Amino acid sequence: MVATAKTAKRTARREQRRQQLIDATMKCIARKGMGSTTLADVAGEAGLSQGIVNLHFESKDNLLNETLRYLADEYKAQFNKTLEKSGPDAAAKLRALIELDLRPSICDRRKIAVWFAFWGEVKSRPTYRKICDERDQYYDDVVERLASEIIAEGKYKSVSAESVAIALTSMTNGLWLSCLISPRTFDRHKATDAVFEYLCKVFPKHFSK
Template identity: 85%
Template sequence: MVATAKTTRRTARREQRRQQLIDATMKCIARKGMGNTTLGDVAGEAGLSQGIVNLHFKSKDNLLAETLRYLADEYKSHFSKAYEKSGPGPADKLLALVELDLRPSICDRRKVAVWFAFWGEVQSRPTYRKICDERDQYYDDTIERLAAEIIAEGDYQHITAESVAIVLNSMTNGLWLSFLISPRTFDRQKARDALLGYLSSVFPKHFS
């Protein structure tokens, strides 16, 4: 009885419940769009009652901001892990980071839909902008530094680290858009080939 009660208990620890609601929020946004997602939808998706979101997040605005922050933090964490785990040279690291954006766990229908939902509102919401900006800066700076190291190593001419960072950053975001809009025709392998094609034409000594 004690054991059963523990596994089937209806209440959950605060953090657990919050996470459950954030997950439900992402599902709803992906399915119905941010504008058409109601707190009732989120609660229903989580199998809980009407007032649950306000209990745990105080307001809808707050829930949405926390959802975005969760996504951004998750991305950063994957990013750092990919960086640490990859080979020692800057080319290894750059490749690992670029490939990260195509990994199914990141380049996932639901998550990408949520990113774009927020980007669509970023213009009018300073909070969203701040969170997105921060993540982008983090990404951009790292990529540019790696590109600079590769350029120095290979003594490449006619190319700047900044340009490479701009290309890679915009390409990965743009690939997400293709994935979102045309999941049928989107092909991870082709996307990867395109990215590698770019890297090998700009850094031929490093990416054959």
């Protein structure tokens, strides 16, 4: 039983194995924190042996870089899928993006812990900074473009798309922090309400209750 499972795992393809190790890395970071995640932990979590990470990733640094890369790509994929699926309407797209960020599958404490683990090292790791910046920039750009469209549609005055983008981007990131720090009191519905209350105020014609 165990032997067959192990054999089955061993026969997994190379890409699959890398992914398996990246998944294990995220789990370890979520559970033990980045500071005390060792390669032995990662290998153990994946049910493989000591040297396995260096075999597939050359070094721990590399593993961590690729883990962050994966995290960012995974996010971006869901982000884009959400954009596509939510029809042509800018307001609908915006609504869908906010909901995505607060959906349990994304706004999940274990996943958020991994994001924060990397954010915590951003200052001293240019590679991390770059990847995180790309993601934030992309998010901000899309939101700003949607806000522009909405502003044009609604002929809103005294609202700048840039400000709306800044406000929304920071709000969603900040809500993740609350989810991480106050898991007991954090309420994703209240969080969603807070964001939409904001949208009602800025774009009343598009987001009235």
